Amino acid sequence: MFGLSSLGFTAPLLLVALIALPILWWLLRAVPPAPIRRRFPGVALLLGLKDDESQTVTTPWWLLLLRMLAVAALIVGFAGPVLNPKEAGDGRGPLLIVMDGSWASAADWPSRIERVEQLIADAGRQGRPAAIVTLTDLPAGDLVFQTADTVLAGLPSLQPRAWQPDTASVQEWSTRLGEIGFETIWFSDGLEREGRTDLIEALENRGAVSVIQGQRPVVALRPARFEDSLVTVTAIRSPDTGARDYGVVAYGPDPNGVERELARAVASFEPGAAELEVQLDLPTELRNRVRRFEIDGTRSAGATSLTDDSLKRRKVALLASRNDQEAQDLLSPLFYLRRALVPSADLIDGALDDMLLASPDVLILADVATLSDGEREAIAEWAESGGMLVRFAGPRTAAVDLLDDDPLLPIRLRAGGRSVGGAMSWGEPKTLRAFSRDSPFFGLSIPGDVVVSSQVVAEPDPILADRTIASLADGTPLVTRSDLGQGQVVLFHVTANAEWSTLPLSGLFVQMLERLAISTRPTQLDAEDLSGTTWTIEEVIDPFGEVRRADTLPGVAGERLAEPVLGADLPPGLYEGNDRRVALNVINDDTVLQAATWPDTVSVEGISIAEETPLKGAFLMAALTLLMIDILASLLVGGRLRGPRQAAAVLLAAIVLVPATVEAQDTSAGDELALQATSDVVLAYVQTGDAAVDRVSFEGLRGLSRSLFLRTSVEPIEPVAVDLETDELSFFPLIYWPVTEGQATPSTDAYARLNRYLRTGGMIVFDTRDANIGGFGTATPAGRKLRQLAAPLDIPALEPIPADHVLTRTFYLLQDFPGRHDSRDVWVEAAPANAEQIDGLPFRDLNDGVTPVLIGGNDWASAWARDERGQPLYPVGRGYGGERQREMAVRFGVNLVMHVLTGNYKSDQVHVPALLDRLGN
Secondary structure (H helix, E strand, O other): OEEEOOEEEOOHHHHHHHHHHHHHHHHHHOOOOOOOOOOOHHHHHHOOOOOOOOOOOOOOHHHHHHHHHHHHHHHHHHOOEEEOOOOOOOOOOOEEEEEOOOHHHHHHHHHHHHHHHHHHHHHHHOOOOEEEEEOOEOOOOOOOOEOHHHHHHOHHHOOOOOOOOOHHHHHHHHHHOOOOOOEEEEEEOOEOOOOHHHHHHHHHOOOOEEEEEOOOOOEEEOOOEEEOOEEEEEEEEOOOOOOEEEEEEEEEEOOOOOEEEEEEEEEEEOOOOOEEEEEEOOOHHHHOOOOEEEEOOOOOHHHEEEOOOOOOOEEEEEEEOOOOOHHHHHHOOOHHHHHHHOOOEEEEOOOHHHHHHOOOOEEEEEOOOOOOHHHHHHHHHHHHOOOEEEEEOOHHHHHOOOOOOOOOOOOOEEEEEEEEOOOOEEOOOEEEOOOOOOOOOOOOOOOOOOEEOEEEEEOOOOOHHHHEEEEEOOOOEEEEEEEEOOEEEEEEOOOOOOOOEOHHHOHHHHHHHHHOOOOOOOOOOOHHHHOOOEEEEEEEEOOOOOEEEOOOOOOEEOHHHHOOOOEOOEOOEEEEEOOEEEEEOOOOOOOOOOEOOOOOOOEEEOOOOOOOEEOHHHHHHHHHHHHHHHHHHHHHHOOOOOOHHHHHHHHHHHHHHOOOHHHHHHHHHHHHHHHHHHHOOOOEEEOOOOHHHHHHHHHHHHHHHHHHHHHOOOOOOOOEEEOOOOOOOOOOOEEEEEOOOOOOOOOHHHHHHHHHHHHOOOEEEEEOOOOOOOOOOOOOHHHHHHHHHHOOOOOOOEEEOOOOOHHHOOOOOOOOOOOOOOOOOOEEEOOOOOOOEOOOOOOEOOOOOOOOEEEEOOOHHHHHOEOOOOOEOOOOOOHHHHHHHHHHHHHHHHHHHHHHHHOOHHHHHHHHHHHHHHHHO
16 A cells, blocks of 8 residues: 555555646636637627626636546545555564563553554464564563464463563573564563663564554652651652643551542642652551552552551650659660650650550550559550560669569569679670571671670570570570560560660660561661561562452562562562561662663554544545536536526535435434344443453353343343443443443533433443452452442442342342352342331342342453353353352343343232232132
């Protein structure tokens, strides 16, 4: 196809005829030879007469131009013009699709897959082999090309990764490209990376290279930090000249444990700005519940930032045996503790009862030896519910005879202390022994100047070794710990000040408090802090920004967390170890997003391409219109367009020039849909804009319609997709609405149409398809989107399906309502307050009508889906149990449709006793 920019021609040789237009102009302008003049006396008789019809000597220029344009339109029209023609490949050599496949590709991944599918299909029609390589998941062997059908079969399993390509791995793979030539199409995520030049050179040595990448900027979040009583979150984006606002949302559990939106702020980027700080003023209680920050409406791992202990400042209550005095700060039992904890914890002072009412995370008693029975019981109750009690010894502790079975001490203590020159004397101050592997302090280096001159001594006990987590060089316990209910008790056998040891003067003191989770450090831990530790993955971030549990992933060595290189063996997520949590996010404090740059030899285009539009009909219609205007103009100039002739000409032009084909087609299409929907039972589904989801909806309703045809007297025809903005909804008894995070919110008119549909007996089945991760609610992105979509709808109060709801017995007797996922968290219209149990019947007198909505997340369409031969399309569970779950899902679908079509007719059996009694009378 010959083309000029975005305009192409199927028969470009016909355009040569345009050269003849100047010749045609000259012919039309030519004047016939002048007539021979003869004198005729009778001409005098004609003087004064006027001819009703006149004719110009030459054709007016504007009429000639009109005719030239009509001829040109005919020539161009028959040349077959096409707007945005699809370029056919050269049909030679294999085709390699290279995809960055990083988190930055996730936001428009469906569009990328759709474009890849089109390219592979085109290659298949040309008989070209193809291959797809994702740089974040490189193949182990050499590059292998396969048939297009084979590549297309594996396309649905292709997913991005929550990390970026590893430079060394990509360079190593580039040496295994082989020697054959091939064409390369690179799907870029739009970000610049090191090492890309070498791969481009290797690919260009095998053939042409072109790039396809998205046009919108990539946006992400750096980890949140706590500074000056404010939570600061930095939003960054790749270079963009436009101004745009992004919503930054904090999510976390409410007091009932249900995840909700806790705070929201707006990041308003100015034109050209690459990063922007957003600050949130959150109270301590709310700040400690924040689990992650997200950019609203952006589906990528970079737009999600998990929080860890660096943001969750713990509440620490401090209580000393004597009041602090300003003149003796360095001797105060709490002076060094305050210096160590103020930067990273919220400190609580006051009376013991008041501090416990504030629910602190940690209670520190500095040389508090004597407690009343009431205080002892209150502290024990608080610790058993999960608190940490930390006690420091001192002169008062050494002088008091403590109870042998004191639950607020990890071990029994001897009366008196051990010190240099005392009754139980040392010859010299003792240093610390290296921490054992099972100690929370393992891996910390011990400064040589940390020595202990006095301490309280533990009584010998078989359990003493197990409860010792730090000891002196001679093996004497220095720090002991024991569990108390869900909490724990820790005892430092020295004072909290420098009176008995130099430990509070060293950085080791702060590190030990941090390892015990008494304080948290806002800065990233280094390799020395993490050395020798093992961390387990608690949660992971998938490439689309969803946070999921990580129950089966192995532990990770702490050294790897210091300078993490994210990958399959170290995914981004939340890592837990030694009573501390560390978040590894895709974006760190040093990340800068730079737009990708490409060599001049590489062509770059967008992911989405304009649809091919033939223009032949438009040009021919324009030519016909111009010719009709030429006829009318010629008659007008010649004086022949008067009276009845004028009216007839105008009527003829109106008939020819006013096409009503488009409107007639739309009307006929609407009439056909109405006729089809009212003649047969038709199930409908809402178009979400996601081709994959819409396909599953169609396949699911097709499978359910087939089951209804085989099992019941209902005989549905093929399901249809409905557009909420344009289609009439009243034709459909049931509309299946899969909820996706990216679907557009309907307009006001669409909501008015939906509310009218619900009020007149229709049913909408909302399916968030996420019961396997969150169930119904706002704990997942789909759940939050459902809340947004359903807010303007006239939906009554809802309740979980009760055991005696008519849906449990409409056609089959059911107790569960599974789909691809099996969750009983399915909601329907709540029963009236006066619905009572009827004697002798297994159900109540529920509302006499169809529930207008049914809400769940079991992904029913996937369980119902079948192909044209009736075979299941998507797996459900495993083995016999999975097929049993699929069968129950089909039965629930049958019950659902029968409920919509028949109403609560079975509930009318509550009137059977009265009717029988009346008949008996």
